Amino acid sequence: MKLCVIGAGYVGLVSGICFAALGNTVVCIDQNEDKIRQLRAGGVPIYEPGLKALIKDNVEQGRLSFTTDTTAAVKEAEIVILAVGTPSLPSGEANLSYIEGAACEVADAMNGYKVIVTKSTVPVGTNERIQNLIASRTSHPFGVASVPEFLREGSAVLDTLHPDRIVIGASDPHVASVLTALHEPLTTNILTTDIRSAEMIKYASNAFLATKISFINEIANICEKVGADVTRVAHGMGLDQRIGSSFLSAGIGYGGSCFPKDTQALIQIAGNVDYEFKLLKSVVEVNQGQRFNVIRKLEEALGELEGATIGIWGLAFKPNTDDVRDAPALDIMQSLLEAGAQIRAYDPIATANFRKLLDSSEITWADSAQEAAEGCDALCLLTEWEEFGEVGLGELNELMKHPIMIDGRNVYSEEQIRRSAFAYYSVGRPQLN
Ligand code: NAD
Numbered sequence: 421m422k423l424c425v426i427g428a429g430y431v432g433l434v435s436g437i438c439f440a441a442l443g444n445t446v447v448c449i450d451q452n453e454d455k456i457r458q459l460r461a462g463g464v465p466i467y468e469p470g471l472k473a474l475i476k477d478n479v480e481q482g483r484l485s486f487t488t489d490t491t492a493a494v495k496e497a498e499i500v501i502l503a504v505g506t507p508s509l510p511s512g513e514a515n516l517s518y519i520e521g522a523a524c525e526v527a528d529a530m531n532g533y534k535v536i537v538t539k540s541t542v543p544v545g546t547n548e549r550i551q552n553l554i555a556s557r558t559s560h561p562f563g564v565a566s567v568p569e570f571l572r573e574g575s576a577v578l579d580t581l582h583p584d585r586i587v588i589g590a591s592d593p594h595v596a597s598v599l600t601a602l603h604e605p606l607t608t609n610i611l612t613t614d615i616r617s618a619e620m621i622k623y624a625s626n627a628f629l630a631t632k633i634s635f636i637n638e639i640a641n642i643c644e645k646v647g648a649d650v651t652r653v654a655h656g657m658g659l660d661q662r663i664g665s666s667f668l669s670a671g672i673g674y675g676g677s678c679f680p681k682d683t684q685a686l687i688q689i690a691g692n693v694d695y696e697f698k699l700l701k702s703v704v705e706v707n708q709g710q711r712f713n714v715i716r717k718l719e720e721a722l723g724e725l726e727g728a729t730i731g732i733w734g735l736a737f738k739p740n741t742d743d744v745r746d747a748p749a750l751d752i753m754q755s756l757l758e759a760g761a762q763i764r765a766y767d768p769i770a771t772a773n774f775r776k777l778l779d780s781s782e783i784t785w786a787d788s789a790q791e792a793a794e795g796c797d798a799l800c801l802l803t804e805w806e807e808f809g810e811v812g813l814g815e816l817n818e819l820m821k822h823p824i825m826i827d828g829r830n831v832y833s834e835e836q837i838r839r840s841a842f843a844y845y846s847v848g849r850p851q852l853n
Pocket residue numbers: 426427428429430431432449450451452455490503504505506518521522525539540541542569570571572573677678
């Protein structure tokens with residue numbers, strides 16, 4: 421099939437490339453000229469394992485190309501996928517200006533029947549708005565569908581090629597059958613439903629996962645006070661198939677470009693129909709508070725933070741990505757700066773992106789985990805990159821001024837800690853040293 425994907429970000433780029441890998445002809449479009457220039461030169465504007473090789477292969481096979489010219493790409497396509505951003509407005513509502521802008525460009529470029537698919541996460545009713553918007557600008561026939569995306573950054577290629585399920589929201593059986601044929605090589609687990617339910621499935625799924633995280637974080641906070649170990653508690657809970665073990669890792673909470681904005685948007689979606697989503701409001705509040713437990717633990721360990729040198733390991737909101745949108749490290753480092761601390765920070769991939777959001781003469785940007793730890797009064801592990809767990813605590817002890825660690829992701833084992841000289845604060849585990 422001939423596809424074009426509008427928005428070459430984490431979702432559009434990965435799904436476009438994966439559709440090309442399945443044998444479709446795909447044009448990825450972005451209005452950001454730098455991104456397209458980089459892609460055309462064989463580069464990748466985002467960090468995502470496996471992506472670079474797939475791009476090279478599919479470009480060489482002549483199935484994948486990149487452009488800023490939406491009009492030309494839409495004219496050639498049978499299926500147009502909208503994968504532009506839907507960031508939060510200050511009210512928490514989703515900003516639909518990008519998706520509406522893209523829909524208008526598609527409408528103006530129409531030259532015959534197209535299936536127009538929304539992959540961006542959009543509030544219930546948005547696809548109907550898009551349908552009306554396009555119909556108001558073109559007389560060409562078209563069908564619309566909501567096919568929400570569930571990939572996770574850091575494993576986006578794998579998730580796209582091996583999805584748990586595909587949800588196709590479409591009212592027109594022809595549209596549903598075209599999109600079923602497109603997705604069938606990926607999975608047999610395809611759910612076809614109405615458009616509004618498809619839009620809601622995305623928000624409900626993210627809200628549920630966020631709830632699981634805040635739930636286990638509150639259990640962790642109680643564990644700290646009653647002397648239980650949340651890792652054992654989560655293991656015991658997860659053995660129950662009704663609960664499942666995923667998303668039960670206690671830590672400093674979720675961040676990134678999806679959970680924070682999608683939970684806020686769902687609270688607003690409910691509010692717009694006079695429903696107060698009390699549970700989700702608490703999930704958001706718990707998540708925000710969880711980040712600041714790092715500061716509380718630092719104060720407990722060091723007393724005064726003014727003048728202290730604090731090492732930070734991990735700036736990305738999760739490992740294996742360069743995405744720093746709403747990363748816990750932003751709030752934590754901001755608080756440290758306000759308290760008058762000096763910071764030595766390191767991330768394997770995300771430092772350049774992070775510095776666009778937060779920079780200061782009080783921060784030293786280190787080139788390695790060891791360099792970040794040098795001379796520190798305490799070290800905070802904020803993202804569980806694999807390389808951090810590989811640094812020996814004995815080696816760290818020699819580098820740091822004081823062997824104090826706040827492990828926000830419970831990376832080190834009880835045995836490693838007990839064998840070390842570290843004063844170690846983790847999340848929801850008894851004080852080990
Ligand atoms: P992103 O910010 O990485 O990429 C969006 C891209 O769209 C940008 O490169 C931007 O330049 C481009 N763009 C905006 N308007 C355009 C236009 N009119 N024409 C061409 N290009 C345009 O966003 P993302 O993280 O890929 O997210 C996209 C959508 O997918 C959002 O709604 C998000 O909620 C949803 N989603 C994201 C993830 C994720 O993990 N990132 C997962 C599932 C769903």
